[in-house]
Amino acid sequence: MKKRLAIIIALLMLVLAVAGCGGGEKKADAPKVLKVGTNPDFAPFEFQEKDKKEFSGFDMDLIRALGKQAGYDVQINSLAFDGLLPALMSNNIDVAISGMTITPARAEKVLFSDPYYKSGLSIIVKNDNNAVKSVKDLEGKKIAVQIGTSSAMAAKKIANATVREFNTVSDIFVELRNGGVDAAINDLPVNQYYIKQMPNSGLKITGDLLAAEDYGIAFAKSNSEAQKKINAAMAELKKNGEYDKIYEKWFGKQIK
Ligand code: ARG
DSSP: OHHHHHHHHHHHHHHHHHHHHSTTSOOTTOOEEEEEEEOOEETTTEEOOTTOSSOBSHHHHHHHHHHHHHTEEEEEEEOOGGGHHHHHHTTSOSEEOSSOBOOHHHHTTEEEOSOOEEEEEEEEEETTOOSOSSGGGGTTOEEEEETTSHHHHHHHTSTTOEEEEESSHHHHHHHHHTTSSSEEEEEHHHHHHHHHHOTTSOEEEEEEEEEEEEEOOEEETTOHHHHHHHHHHHHHHHHTTHHHHHHHHHHOSOOO
């Protein structure tokens, strides 16, 4: 009898112990995961460095710092650039940070944070190309761009140009170096970084800025909560010097 009781008690204790292990209860202080989407082929904003597990770049450091400030656990996912807005709109990710230009067309579909970086578009050609000095000179030419970008939009406005759209920015540089196109249009800081890192690329930037642009972090229309938190965090990082530190790490001293 005693033995039986002991067994029952032991079993009960086991059941309770197992139940206790179940993930049922959530720790009140567990940070909420912030699912971030980016297209990490856009140095110095987001890219994969050799022998590094985590993505590198200005955007990557910034979103980690913003997430930390806002109390999120940041998880970064690699996506196609033209898949970022659909991923936001279907709630597969919470935010997109990807050197993304704030445009009126995009702002109809998603929310943007306050602008966090001043950028613009530029033309890049082979060193020996002296024919292209402005957008006007691109009329009737073959131009490489990344699909879904503001560069693609700009290129499509050029009269008689053949616009070749590629999945990644690496692809457009390769195509240009191989002579498959006459020029590429892409964000100026990315072109500058590429030429600096690859002094033998045989490529150069030509002409003036096609357009001045601001980068913003994007959220689903339904997620104004995250937008508010990230904007508040951004204001704090700008005040406490953290933003400047990250900026200087990737671009050198800021001209204010
Ligand atoms: N700023 C441009 C745009 O928003 C290009 C961004 C491309 N970003 C990237 N990670 N490939 O359209």
